[in-house]
Amino acid sequence: MIPSNFPGVLGILPFLFLTPLASAASLEGVTPGQVRMVWKGDTSTTATLSWTTAEKGRKHRVKLRAEGDDDWTTVACQRSGQFGGTLPIEQRPFFHHARLTGLEPATKYQIVCQSDQKASREYFFLTAPTKEEPVAVLFGGDSRSGLDARKKVNRMIARMVAEQSAAGRPAILAFVHGGDYIVDGRKLEQWLVWLTDHELTIGGNGRLLPIIPARGNHDLGPLFNEIFDFPKRDGNYYATDLGPEVRLATLNTEVAAAGDQRKWLASELSDERWDHRWYFCQYHRPAFPAVKFPSSALTSWVPLFEEHHVDLVCEADGHNIKRTPPIKGTKVDPTGVVYIGEGGLGVGHRVPITSRWYLQETAEHCSAGHHLHLLTFSAERLNVRVIRLGGKVFDEFALLPRQAPEKTAVVVQPGSRERELEAVSQ
Amino acid sequence: MQSDSPYRSLAPLRWILRIGLAVQCAGHAYWLALGGMSPLMSLFWGQRDTGGLALSETTALGIEAGFAWFFAAAALIVLVRPWRGVLLAIAGCQLLLVTAMWRTGQGFALDLSAIPVGSWSPGVAWVASLLPFAAHLARVALPLVLLLVERSLPGGLSRMAEWTARVAIACTFAAHGLEAVQHNFEFINMLIVSSRHSMSEGMATRLLTAIGAIDLLVALLVVSRRIHSVAWYMAFWGLVTALARISLLGWSGGWFHAASRAAHFVLPLMLAFWWNLDRSARRTVE
Incomplete structure (x- = not known):
């Protein structure tokens, strides 16, 4: 008897078998791929640049420079490792994270990811401003x-x-x-x-x-x-x-x-x-x-x-x-x-x-x-x-922007303990 | 003659099950009638890569509403006359609900890294994915137990009815125990909110470990021996955990969650009741 979801099962088959091949195809050796940037905390001076390689490699670093600078700075990845998960270990690629600190606010940074002798194309990103601007x-x-x-x-x-x-x-x-x-x-x-x-x-x-x-x-x-x-x-x-x-x-x-x-x-x-x-x-x-x-x-x-x-x-x-x-x-x-x-x-x-x-x-x-x-x-x-x-x-x-509540009134009544009242103004 | 049977007072047992099942069906009816929030929706509407059948939203909502009407009717029918066909259909619907959960990856996911054999074993992962079936077994079993009780009265509860109840409630408690031992965050929320945020997360986590260990212990005991206090404890704890949904979500948002868990306290209550009666009956005969 053919199950009612038989076409559905057939539809899933290509996905199951092609997915790992398709993803693996985008990664080769130690050539940096799947480049991404993650933001947490202070985004005017810090950022994490991450990428993936098919092979482990030995040395993973980022070259970066602010737009207009001649010299590149090199930052080594602080965290690299092989992904966990459900794939057999020989099919699991490697992640690399370079935590960039001490960046200049509101600045365009050019970056290149480098794993051993293989380099990515040149990318750029913007740091957040420290002066108010839209x-x-x-x-x-x-x-x-x-x-x-x-x-x-x-x-x-x-x-x-x-x-x-x-x-x-x-x-x-x-x-x-x-x-x-x-x-x-x-x-x-x-x-x-x-x-x-x-x-x-x-x-x-x-x-x-x-x-x-x-x-x-x-x-x-x-x-x-x-x-x-x-x-x-x-x-x-x-x-x-x-x-x-x-x-x-x-x-x-x-x-x-x-x-x-x-x-x-x-x-x-x-x-x-x-x-x-x-x-x-x-x-x-x-x-x-x-x-x-x-x-x-x-x-x-x-x-x-x-x-x-x-x-x-x-x-x-x-x-x-x-x-x-x-x-x-x-x-x-x-x-x-x-x-x-x-x-x-x-x-x-x-x-x-x-x-x-x-x-x-x-x-x-x-x-x-x-x-x-x-x-x-x-x-x-x-x-x-x-x-x-x-x-x-x-x-x-x-x-529209909200107004901060006024934290003003401190009422001290004779014989009673001090109470701080917050007058919330809208 | 029925009046001469030492088990003649078993009639209330039947009513415990009938009322419990009616409450469970009413909870499910309301839940499904809300539209689009049950595992059935995920099964019928969900995309194929999530285990769904990718039907249109209108069709999926229609099917869900159909199930809601069935449960509403079933809640009344089991009170009036628990027909065999209706009881089997309720069990089938309950099984479909849990299958939908399993197929669409809902419910608590056990952390296999905590198990020595590791997550690399596909067999272990597959067995672990069956957790929803264990967690929901009491709900599936409740109509079947009622069916067996109806057939076994007035001559006493059949061994099949008793063992169905014992195994089902043991599986449900064991599954919830595993979730508690692995610190299901929804349980942590429930503990903290029930304490009106006076309990720390660390305390709730430790408490949950103890609760999980007790759940696992009573699950083992209920299938090992007839211990009355274990059955009474399970009935009490099943009721408390069902009502905790109301404390977490409020009456309007939680009553049907509590009601749909009626089997968690009704089955051990039935066991406690039956074991008491059976002991008394045996003494009378002796």
């Missing part, structure tokens, strides 16, 4: 399935970065990825295909767009940390500065949201929120989903977002285009937080359930389809634009 980032998620669409979106990213620059608009500094890169994060063969596809985001002129990665529910296992240069047992939640006035918290819905991570977020927001005009967050599984159940973010993080007046929250996982109205205390409130999402970098799409209370007001701004969010931060506004695959703008809105 900056932009792309946000998206869910590139795990729909590989043809994923490639198209990646090419669109490269085009957008180039066009933004050519048009004199604020530079797109980074690609904020909300997670679910591949179907099964334990399968190296899938990661290798993703890494090869990710190179399509590199412009024809060699412009590298740094990625700021969040972990998704499909990104299981240790390979995520090997690919993006996180420590072996890292929680994958961290903050990233994108200039002096923009800060991003990347959270991880695939570890406990309520424990240490919540403490970290509370401390991070308390310390950093009002040192930056714009503060936004990203993570994978939504607190206000358009099609699925709310994640633990709802109970553990949303109260903190509201308490500290986060400007925008980027979510993924639901495979649709979503924008909520400002939400505070589980109701629509103009002083609340806007949530956008939910991942459209290749994966098949769902129609948002706009009858949910938090999508009723913004139903016309929700849809299905592959897309990217372009976030542009300036002194006056945070502009959010949803761009469909093909370039058509589906949605656009702006947020």
Whole structure:
């Protein structure tokens, strides 16, 4: 008897057998391939440049120089190793991470990856500014399935970065990825295909767009940390500065949201929120989903977002285009937080359930389809634009900067202990 | 004659199972009726590379709604008259749900690096991928146990009914025990949120290790010997862990999650009840 999913099984066969060959074909010997840049922390002076080689090699380093300089500086890779994962050991390539520090802010750096005697082409990237100027980032998620669409979106990213620059608009500094890169994060063969596809985001002129990665529910296992240069047992939640006035918290819905991570977020927001005009967050599984159940973010993080007046929250996982109205205390409130999402970098799409209370007001701004969010931060506004695959703008809105609450009133009443009151002004 | 049977008071046992199954079906009906959030959606709509069948979203939602209606009707039917066909169909639907989870890679993924044989062995990985079947076995077994009980009364519970319940609840507790020992982060969230964030993550992790060890122990004991206190403990803990979903997600977001786990406390409750009655009946006969 032929099983009902027989055609499906046949359809998977070429994928199973061709994937490792296709990914291996892009790597040869110690020639650097799958070049990528990862951003965490202070992006005006640091960055991690990573690449892959088929063979182990002995000496892996980066040559870099600021544009206009004659001399190249050489930085040795601090971390190299063979990928783990499901492939036989002889088929597993090698990762190399060079952590670049002491960079000049707002500077164009030319770079060449070198493994033994083999060198990559010349690439360049931009460091974030330390003086306030408008900056932009792309946000998206869910590139795990729909590989043809994923490639198209990646090419669109490269085009957008180039066009933004050519048009004199604020530079797109980074690609904020909300997670679910591949179907099964334990399968190296899938990661290798993703890494090869990710190179399509590199412009024809060699412009590298740094990625700021969040972990998704499909990104299981240790390979995520090997690919993006996180420590072996890292929680994958961290903050990233994108200039002096923009800060991003990347959270991880695939570890406990309520424990240490919540403490970290509370401390991070308390310390950093009002040192930056714009503060936004990203993570994978939504607190206000358009099609699925709310994640633990709802109970553990949303109260903190509201308490500290986060400007925008980027979510993924639901495979649709979503924008909520400002939400505070589980109701629509103009002083609340806007949530956008939910991942459209290749994966098949769902129609948002706009009858949910938090999508009723913004139903016309929700849809299905592959897309990217372009976030542009300036002194006056945070502009959010949803761009469909093909370039058509589906949605656009702006947020105004919030005012920091006044921490003033210290009331001392006779016979009672001192109480500090926080007057929250909007 | 039924009235002369030492097992004549077994009728309440049947009602424990019928009410438990009705609650479980009601939970599933509501969950599926919400539309597009169950493993069935992942199975029917999901793309082929994720184990899905790549049907259209409308078709997949329609199928899911059909299952929701079936569970709603089944919840009523088992209370009125638990027909054999309906009970078998409920078990089949439960099995389909867990198969959908397994096929689309949902549920907790065991960390095989913690197991000495290592993740390199495809056989070990495949066996580990079957964890959802073990975790959900009590839900699949509940209608079957009711069917066996209906057929075995009034002459006492058949060995088949008792052993189906014992093995199913043992597998469910063992699977959850493994998840707890490996510190499933959803369980850590549940502990911390239930404590209103007063518990540290370190404390929750240690507590979870202990909970997992106890789960594994009682799973072993329930298939080894008739220990009444073990069955009572499992019923109590099954209820507590089901209700924990309400503490984590609130009543409106959590009641159906709790209800769909009714088998986790109903089956051990039935065992505890039956073992008590059987002991009393044997003493009476002696």
